[in-house]
Amino acid sequence: MNMLRSFKIGNVQIDPPIVLAPIAGFTDSPFRILVKNFTAGLVYTEMISSMGVFFKDAKTFELIKFKENEKPVSAQIFGNDPDKLAYAASYLEEKGFDIIDINMGCPANKIVSSGAGSALLKNPGLVKKIVQAVRTAVKIPLTVKLRKGFSSGENVLFELSHIIESEGADAIIIHGITVEDGFKKDKEDWESIRQVKETVSVPVIGNGGIIKETDVKNMFEITGVDGVMAGRACIGEPWFIKSAIQFIDTGIPLSLLLSEKLNIIVKLVEMEIDEKGEENAIKEMRKFIQSFTFGMRGVAALRDKVNKVGKKDELMGLLRAFFEVKEAAV
Ligand SMILES: Cc1cc2nc3c(=O)[nH]c(=O)nc-3n(C[C@H](O)[C@H](O)[C@H](O)COP(=O)(O)O)c2cc1C
Numbered sequence: 535m536n537m538l539r540s541f542k543i544g545n546v547q548i549d550p551p552i553v554l555a556p557i558a559g560f561t562d563s564p565f566r567i568l569v570k571n572f573t574a575g576l577v578y579t580e581m582i583s584s585m586g587v588f589f590k591d592a593k594t595f596e597l598i599k600f601k602e603n604e605k606p607v608s609a610q611i612f613g614n615d616p617d618k619l620a621y622a623a624s625y626l627e628e629k630g631f632d633i634i635d636i637n638m639g640c641p642a643n644k645i646v647s648s649g650a651g652s653a654l655l656k657n658p659g660l661v662k663k664i665v666q667a668v669r670t671a672v673k674i675p676l677t678v679k680l681r682k683g684f685s686s687g688e689n690v691l692f693e694l695s696h697i698i699e700s701e702g703a704d705a706i707i708i709h710g711i712t713v714e715d716g717f718k719k720d721k722e723d724w725e726s727i728r729q730v731k732e733t734v735s736v737p738v739i740g741n742g743g744i745i746k747e748t749d750v751k752n753m754f755e756i757t758g759v760d761g762v763m764a765g766r767a768c769i770g771e772p773w774f775i776k777s778a779i780q781f782i783d784t785g786i787p788l789s790l791l792l793s794e795k796l797n798i799i800v801k802l803v804e805m806e807i808d809e810k811g812e813e814n815a816i817k818e819m820r821k822f823i824q825s826f827t828f829g830m831r832g833v834a835a836l837r838d839k840v841n842k843v844g845k846k847d848e849l850m851g852l853l854r855a856f857f858e859v860k861e862a863a864v
Contacts, residue, residue: 537754538782540575541737541761544675544704546606546632548575548737548761552750552775555741555765556580556610556635556679559821562597564805566604568798569768572776575761577607581637581651584613584622598629599809608633608677612640614649614660616667624671633704634672636664638680638694641713652713655684661694665701679707679741682723686714689723691730699734706730707739707763719743728757739763747774747781754782769825772798796857799826800850807846816844823853830860 540549554561554569556578561569566577579597586594600607609631613619623634638661640651647653654661661678669676678698683690695706708727715721722743731738737760740753744764753762767774777788790798802822806815823840827833836856843849 537751538779543576543633543677543737546576546675548606550575550775550779551761552778553739553761553763554578554768554775555763556637557765557769560769560825562806562809562818563600563604564802564809565772565822566607567601567805568772568802569775570604572773573779574768574775576633577604578635579607579609579631581610581612581640582622582626584611584615584618587611587622587625588618598626600631606632608635610635610637610679611668612637612645612650614654614664616660616663619664620667620671623668623676627672627674631674633675633677634668635677635679635707636668638678639709639713641681641716646713652681652684655681655690655694655713658690658693658697662697662701665698665703669702675704676702677705677707677739678703679709681709681711681713682726683712684714686712686721688712689726691726692733695730695734699736703736705737705739705760706734707741709742710740711742717742719745724753724756727753727759731758731760737761741765747778747787750778751782769822770828771826772802792857792860795826796853799823799853803846803849803853812846813844816846816849819849827856832856832859 538550540547541551553576554574558580561580570577582597583594609626611619611622637651638654645651698706710723710727711721727740739761740757740759741763744750744767750762764774773788781787803819806818820840839852
């Protein structure tokens with residue numbers, strides 16, 4: 535079985551069939567380029583407010599920026615008003631995005647209380663209207679990313695997948711866990727993903743519980759999905775998708791030297807500065823450095839220092855010192 539077979543979402547080729555998840559606060563344009571350079575088949579913006587697009591909100595417009603070398607790139611929108619979602623989708627199509635994705639999984643209180651994100655899992659009638667409206671508004675491929683259900687034990691995947699497919703979506707992304715079960719690895723229900731894959735004819739991308747390279751292989755084998763979406767694993771290791779591909783091909787994940795990891799962080803710092811200017815980029819880098827160095831000894835002290843610097847040279851100095859000490863200790 536060739537699990538790394540490319541597939542199409544509408545007319546967009548997804549090759550390789552492993553994609554970067556939308557992650558609010560992380561998957562900005564520089565980070566997407568970084569992960570794309572490690573062979574992601576598709577990258578996603580973080581969720582973009584359809585109301586923000588409609589009312590031309592400046593912060594929302596920051597999230598809309600992308601570069602040609604990210605392509606194919608999918609814009610993920612959220613909201614609960616079919617007309618506003620349709621407007622936002624059409625606007626983003628005009629801006630040059632390759633795919634529109636609708637968020638039906640976000641568990642954040644602010645989003646749920648506005649009737650958007652995972653609140654839609656409770657409202658199949660509105661799901662139908664939303665997919666219908668957005669489908670009518672755009673020609674580019676349309677996908678929906680949804681969770682298994684809202685309450686623990688609930689499974690709305692079959693009902694909603696069929697609505698989404700029959701209203702003309704080109705692929706479905708399934709995070710196989712309910713909102714109440716949050717992110718607990720042992721609650722990830724890959725069997726339900728497999729069953730949906732068997733019953734719909736559009737491509738299915740499986741998501742959730744991808745921690746190690748072996749999880750990607752298992753997801754393909756257990757569920758038979760067309761593609762696998764990885765989120766947090768890429769936040770800690772932007773090279774994760776390349777590593778998973780190597781693991782599937784050879785049984786051995788990628789092993790990077792500390793100096794190579796440092797170079798990857800430096801590259802991201804440079805791209806963030808180009809995109810956002812030095813001051814904002816250095817602030818943005820704090821969370822990335824935290825995730826890249828997660829679990830390493832001495833990281834708390836590094837974090838304290840990183841949180842106090844505002845200049846590129848100071849940040850680079852701290853990172854080089856940290857990684858050189860680590861390399862010397864190996
Ligand atoms: C900090 C954070 C932010 C997220 N932001 C989004 C988002 O903007 N849109 C979305 O559909 N999912 C979002 N997710 C969910 C991820 O896309 C993904 O479904 C989830 O992390 C499970 O995949 P993983 O186990 O590979 O991380 C977010 C998750 C985290 C941890």
